[in-house]
Amino acid sequence: MDxxxxxxxxxxxxxxxxxxxxxxxxSAAEPGPRGRRGPGAExxxxxxxxxxxxxxxxxxxxxxxxxxxxxFGLGLYYTVFDFAASKPQPDLVGLxxxxxxxxxxxxxxxxxxxxxxxxxxxxxETVLGxxxxxxxxxxxxxxxxxxxxxxxxxxxxxxxxxxxxxxMLQPSVGVVNHLLRPFxxxxxxxxxxxxxxxxxxxxxxxxxxxxxxxxxxxxxLRSLPASPFEAAAVDGASWWFTFRKLTMPMxxxxxxxxxxxxxxxxxxVFDIIYALTEGGPGDSTVVLQIRAYLEAIRFxxxxxxxxxxxxxxxxxxxAAMVLVxxxxxxxxxxxxxxx
Amino acid sequence: xxxxxxLGIAADGALILYFLFALFPVAWMVILSLKPANELFxxxxxxxxxxxxxxTVLGAGEDEGVPFVRFFVNSLxxxxxxxxxxxxxxxxxxxxxxxxxxxxxxxxxxTLLSFRFAPExxxxxxxxxxxxxxxxxxxxxxxxxxxxxxxxxxxxxxxxSYFADLSPELEQAALLDGYTRKQxxxxxxxxxxxxxxxxxxLLAFIFAWNNFVFPLILTSSDAQTVTVGAxxxxxxxxxxxxxxxxAALVSVVPPLLLALTIQRYLVRGLSFGAVKS
Numbered sequence: 001m002d003x004x005x006x007x008x009x010x011x012x013x014x015x016x017x018x019x020x021x022x023x024x025x026x027s028a029a030e031p032g033p034r035g036r037r038g039p040g041a042e043x044x045x046x047x048x049x050x051x052x053x054x055x056x057x058x059x060x061x062x063x064x065x066x067x068x069x070x071x072f073g074l075g076l077y078y079t080v081f082d083f084a085a086s087k088p089q090p091d092l093v094g095l096x097x098x099x100x101x102x103x104x105x106x107x108x109x110x111x112x113x114x115x116x117x118x119x120x121x122x123x124x125e126t127v128l129g130x131x132x133x134x135x136x137x138x139x140x141x142x143x144x145x146x147x148x149x150x151x152x153x154x155x156x157x158x159x160x161x162x163x164x165x166x167x168m169l170q171p172s173v174g175v176v177n178h179l180l181r182p183f184x185x186x187x188x189x190x191x192x193x194x195x196x197x198x199x200x201x202x203x204x205x206x207x208x209x210x211x212x213x214x215x216x217x218x219x220x221l222r223s224l225p226a227s228p229f230e231a232a233a234v235d236g237a238s239w240w241f242t243f244r245k246l247t248m249p250m251x252x253x254x255x256x257x258x259x260x261x262x263x264x265x266x267x268x269v270f271d272i273i274y275a276l277t278e279g280g281p282g283d284s285t286v287v288l289q290i291r292a293y294l295e296a297i298r299f300x301x302x303x304x305x306x307x308x309x310x311x312x313x314x315x316x317x318x319a320a321m322v323l324v325x326x327x328x329x330x331x332x333x334x335x336x337x338x339x
Numbered sequence: 340x341x342x343x344x345x346l347g348i349a350a351d352g353a354l355i356l357y358f359l360f361a362l363f364p365v366a367w368m369v370i371l372s373l374k375p376a377n378e379l380f381x382x383x384x385x386x387x388x389x390x391x392x393x394x395t396v397l398g399a400g401e402d403e404g405v406p407f408v409r410f411f412v413n414s415l416x417x418x419x420x421x422x423x424x425x426x427x428x429x430x431x432x433x434x435x436x437x438x439x440x441x442x443x444x445x446x447x448x449x450t451l452l453s454f455r456f457a458p459e460x461x462x463x464x465x466x467x468x469x470x471x472x473x474x475x476x477x478x479x480x481x482x483x484x485x486x487x488x489x490x491x492x493x494x495x496x497x498x499x500s501y502f503a504d505l506s507p508e509l510e511q512a513a514l515l516d517g518y519t520r521k522q523x524x525x526x527x528x529x530x531x532x533x534x535x536x537x538x539x540x541l542l543a544f545i546f547a548w549n550n551f552v553f554p555l556i557l558t559s560s561d562a563q564t565v566t567v568g569a570x571x572x573x574x575x576x577x578x579x580x581x582x583x584x585x586a587a588l589v590s591v592v593p594p595l596l597l598a599l600t601i602q603r604y605l606v607r608g609l610s611f612g613a614v615k616s
Contacts, residue, residue: 053520054439058447061432061495064487065450071465072457078465128357135354142351146358151605153361155598156591157549157566163573163587164364167371167580173379175367207361212609219606257613268458271551275570289458296464297556309461320456 079307085300097307106283106291107308114287114312116198118266121205126259128206129213130251134243136214137221147218154211158204162275165204166191194284197277201285204272209265213258220254221247253327253334260323267316288312371584379580392585396572407586410568414590416479417554417564418547421486422494422540428487429494430536434524436495437502448499451492455611459552462488467556477558485553490543493611497542500612501535502528538604545594565590 079097081090101107136143136150153161168175169190177186191197224247232242270289273279279286279294286294288308296305371379373388396407436444466485467476475481505528513523529536554564569590572582598605 050520054435054441054444057431057435058444060428061451061491062447064428064491065447067484068454068462068488069450071462071469074465074469075461132354132357135350135357138347138350140347140351142354146354148602149358149362151598151602152365152595154609155545155549155594156365157551157594159551159566160549160569160587160591161364163569163583164368166573167583168364168367173580207364211361215606216610257610261610264456268456270459271566274551274555289460292458292460296460302464302468306461306464309458309464312458313461316456316458317453320453 075306076310078303079310081303083303085302090303093303097304098311100304101307101311106286107311109283110286110288110291113198113285114267114269117202117205117269117285117287118263120198120202121209121266121269122259122263124202124206125210125213125262126255129210129258130217130255132210132214133217133221134247136218150211150214152211153208154215156208157271158208159271159275161208162201162204162272165200165207166276169200191277192281194281197281197285201269201273201276204276205266205269208272209262213255213262216258217251217255220251223254224250250334253331256327256330260320260327263323264316264320267319268312365588368584368588371581372588374581376579376581392581393589396582396585396589405568405571405586407565407568407571407589410563410565411589413479413482413558413562414548414564414566415593417482417486417562418544420479420483421490421547422543424483425487425490425494425543426536426540429491430498430529433495433498434502434528437499437505438507448495451495452611454488454492459488460556463552463556470557477561477563479562481557482554482562482564485557486547486550488553489546489550493543493546493608494539496611497539497608498532498535500607501532501539505531535604538601539608541597541601542605542608545597548594 080092080094082093082096083090132150136147156164169177171177171187171189171192174190176190177188180186180188189196190200228246228250229242232246237245268289269287270293273285273287273290274293277285279290289312292305292308292312294305295301295308299305370384372392373390374386375389375391378386396405398406398408432447435441436448463485470476470481475484509531510520510523510527513527514520518526548564549566550564551566554562554567558564558567565586569583569586572579572586601608
């Protein structure tokens with residue numbers, strides 16, 4: 001996935017050559033039985049079986065991967081038909097489903113909502129998560145106590161989190177409006193206006209996933225070398241200068257991992273919106289995966305819904321490739337900085 | 340000095356504010372779940388607490404037609420099943436990927452990782468059709484198989500980095516002592532990564548438990564899990580807030596307990612080993 005994995009891998013295979021070669025050398029240098037089965041145990045395995053070994057070990061995983069890739073391929077195949085509940089005998093329509101998607105304004109509406117959601121959630125989570133990590137890094141008594149419960153929201157299923165927030169955001173009986181009433185804001189229609197629904201679902205995403213960014217950022221902060229910060233302190237650098245010129249550049253590779261994960265997960269958000277707004281009001285929070293669900297499951301236009309999914313999959317895949325490559329470059333650059 | 344102390348207090352204050360935002364919803368669910376049904380909408384913070392909601396949700400009180408305990412057991416079975424199967428399949432694959440570079444190894448690893456980022460619905464609609472044909476719809480086997488999409492990549496990717504961190508010299512020494520490669524794996528390598536296995540299994544269990552899309556579409560009643568089941572109390576013409584709150588809380592107990600026990604290992608797991616710590 002990234003350059004460090006690549007490096008691990010090279011080292012592991014080099015070492016492995018040593019492992020495989022070791023028994024022969026050892027037995028030549030020191031003949032005679034040693035240990036329970038003697039040093040020949042490994043050597044007696046023929047070379048062709050030894051070279052086959054890694055393949056045998058991954059066969060089950062490979063089969064399972066195939067077991068999942070098969071339905072994926074099947075799904076891809078379905079998209080060139082007009083398979084639907086209303087049309088159980090499908091005709092081959094080629095790329096017609098895709099043409100319809102890209103010329104359909106509701107696709108572009110969904111794509112826009114999805115991008116707003118993903119960018120909004122990723123940006124807020126990054127800023128808030130890094131801020132929380134910086135505050136926890138100060139390691140005061142308050143911080144040490146609160147750090148223990150940081151992961152709590154993250155471990156709650158997003159759909160359950162959405163249910164919790166749905167109860168709290170009810171306009172008339174929800175606790176949020178109840179608490180806002182003294183400030184004259186008792187009647188906010190949180191999930192009943194288009195903007196409110198989008199902001200509310202982003203808020204739930206932020207509630208669930210900010211700890212994820214904060215945990216990774218905190219791990220990053222704790223692994224940064226101390227000497228540059230000591231030098232900056234000796235030079236009397238301001239907090240803001242240190243943050244901008246030292247902390248952020250060095251922390252960015254760690255935070256970026258979190259940002260990439262969050263951005264790509266938000267592109268395919270489903271459960272939070274399903275439980276909180278079901279895409280409403282109107283079409284205002286129908287993100288791509290909700291649209292695909294509605295088309296394929298609710299309206300039973302299987303091929304059309306699947307085509308939505310394939311388009312979203314392609315977008316996420318491309319985004320992943322670009323972002324992971326960028327991450328690799330950043331991490332390489334970070335590795336070159338002398339510590 | 341006073342300026343610094345003020346800033347320190349402001350920082351602590353900001354932190355407390357964030358944690359109010361983070362913890363209040365859970366606390367509020369506890370309050371809501373303890374409220375008697377007739378006081379749900381009246382006064383907010385004063386009420387006579389009752390365990391009725393839990394009794395109803397867990398099936399000892401009046402029947403709401405939602406077999407929540409059954410959903411809970413289903414979640415346990417399919418999550419444990421998925422993790423168990425993923426370990427059996429994933430550990431050898433992770434070991435192979437860490438110790439050998441072989442044709443297609445990187446491609447296989449990347450394919451596995453890409454499952455993490457694929458939108459679930461892409462495979463779920465064909466799977467729905469297949470499951471109907473194969474009789475796997477709404478069954479434990481069907482759910483366990485599909486949850487591999489969640490648990491297997493996690494286990495392979497993280498265990499691969501655990502195995503890679505292990506010095507190959509240990510197994511080399513075992514081979515010198517006359518162990519076979521198999522014995523070296525089971526008696527030397529595997530015991531050394533035990534903490535990793537424990538942590539990754541718990542994390543995979545949490546992910547499987549929290550999954551929503553697969554049970555939503557691939558189950559209807561027999562194998563339905565708590566994440567889908569918790570929504571049932573919101574249906575109908577009169578949403579039952581207290582029951583929903585109790586169901587939500589009961590369903591988050593297992594993942595929360597596990598998370599607290601593996602807190603130390605969480606970072607590596609959550610980021611698929613991309614950040615080592």
